[in-house]
Amino acid sequence: MLQFLVRRLIVAILVAATVMTLAFILTRLSGDLAISIAGPNATQADVEAVRKAYGLDRPLTVQFFDWVGRAATGDLGESYFFKTKVSKLIGERMPITITLGLTGLVIALVVSVPLGILAAVRENTALDRMVQMVALLGQAMPSFWLGLILMITLGLQLGWLPISGTGSWQHYVMPGIVLAFSAIPALTRLTRAGMIQAMGSDYIRTARAKGLSRASILLKHALRNAAIPVVAIAAVQLGFMLGGSIVIEQVFALHGVGFLAWESIGKNDFPVVQAVVLVLAVIYVALTMLADLMNAVLDPRLRGP
Amino acid sequence: MSIVSVTVGPKRGWKSVSTWIGAAIVGVAMICAIAAPLLVPHDPFAQDLSKRLLPPFWMEGNNPAYLLGTDQLGRDYLSRLIWGCRISMLIGVTVTVVSALIGITIGVLGGFLGGRVDDAVLFAITTRLSIPVVLVALAVVGLLGSSMTLLVLTLGLLLWDRFAVVARSTTMQVRNLDFVAAAWCAGCSRFRILSGEVLPNIASHLVVVATLEIALAILLEAALSFLGLGVPPPLPSWGLMIAEAKDYMFFSPWVIVIPGVALFVLVLGINLLGDGLRDLFGARSDP
Secondary structure (H helix, E strand, C coil): CHHHHHHHHHHHHHHHHHHHHHHHHHHCCCCCHHHHHHCCCCCHHHHHHHHHHCCCCCCHHHHHHHHHHHHHCCCCCECCCCCCEHHHHHHHHHHHHHHHHHHHHHHHHHHHHHHHHHHHHCCCCHHHHHHHHHHHHHHHCCHHHHHHHHHHHHHHHCCCCCCCCCCCHHHHHHHHHHHHHHHHHHHHHHHHHHHHHHHCCHHHHHHHHCCCCHHHHHHHHHHHHHHHHHHHHHHHHHHHHHHHHHHHHHHCCCCCHHHHHHHHHHCCCHHHHHHHHHHHHHHHHHHHHHHHHHHHHHCHHHHCC | CCCCCCCCCCCCHHHHHHHHHHHHHHHHHHHHHHHHHHHCCCCCCCCCHHHCCCCCCCCCCCCCCCCCCECCCCCEHHHHHHHHHHHHHHHHHHHHHHHHHHHHHHHHHHHHHCHHHHHHHHHHHHHHHHCCHHHHHHHHHHHHCCCHHHHHHHHHHHCCHHHHHHHHHHHHHHHCCHHHHHHHHCCCCHHHHHHHHHHHHHHHHHHHHHHHHHHHHHHHHHHHHHCCCCCCCCCCCHHHHHHHHHHHCCCCCHHHHHHHHHHHHHHHHHHHHHHHHHHHHCCCCCC
């Protein structure tokens, strides 16, 4: 178990280091950053001043190791536009993105687990086909468009929910539904497949033979076994949702981390952009590690030699 | 499970219907994409401010010359929709070609060679999955300026993971089969075995992955264009049409409903076709 943990941790650190390098290269792609920061009307002297002020006159390797060294201690640099610490900016915006991500995940689970169970219990019936169709429809839905449609219907025409902003919990319902759509197809399919596999296993036959009630067999025995991969994938899906929420935050004007990144891209504020890429990648790596860990704890067969 | 023999499954009624629906949608989209210049009833770029925001044919006050109405600049919506289909299909296919080249190469190498090479391939896949695709694509286009070529290369470089995962796992299975051993014994070179024995036997799985990737690339392009960092205007990408019409959506909802439904139907069609192909080949597309 310890060996498993250590190995996973080493891979996670290596992945984070690679993403850091890529994020650094990414923000240097545009060529001379000083020119883009100084703006189109800057004189040569302005550009030189900017280059000195931001330390862009140093060799690239020095800049890179400076960034890595600081990031390792939690210092992600300073935003060019907001003139504050990037870590503080991300810290302020993160609760909104995490609230949105968790709302989306909860909605996705509430919808897809019952649907998956239903489809598995009624395997190869019209109901099963309908559930699979719902998953396909969800997969084809453009999230930003669904957001706009919900704004027109639930927001404007029915007046049930606020259209944009972050004032109250109601503000998270519509973006949460939209975000959930991206996870529902995968979670439904997985629940269905897991339940079908569990229902065909020996311990379910034993439970049936003992004369247990149908509900008890389904919920206590089958679901518990089918839940292991679902819980693990849910953690991974949360990572994808946090990364993908940038579009939805923009549609609903939620000022989370994704919105921050989008603003910063428009302003050439590259310390913020590279920091958000890094933070989201680290969160994703941590969540996948958590998923592996949960798998290993819940299912000893996966721990390996 | 046998992955080598291509088993043609029993054609269950609804499944074959949905596959045909998918194929029909994809067929229409391909015709629109290829013959767009011949099909458009008006010039999709011609503005006419005296005819702005005309409603589509099912609403009051429509103009029969403009079946789907006009946008906020008086451009014919049907023409822009057809032209947008060309852009969606072009991006979907080219992105998938780029990502297939990358993903299949590293996946097959990892699965075939094993050992250290495979460790490196797994590491590359893990790293790729941890990178937030939309954010990085936005950042690249934002920093380098938007163009179709850049968009295709960026998305292609970001979306190879599923190709790599499926190519790797299927190659591993094929590698250990008897006919590969026979080819080794016959003295075939590594390259000969890869191109002559392995690739043809994993191709059906890769075709299924390709359909999923085309659909994904089309959705991502629309999202990026919607955020203003995808296809540059005035090209009528469906995502860009939705973004440009957003300000009018509360009073004329059809301006966003039409391109959105088109996007939804096209992606659904590709997925239905892919689903049908998967059943037909008995292939797997999930890692």
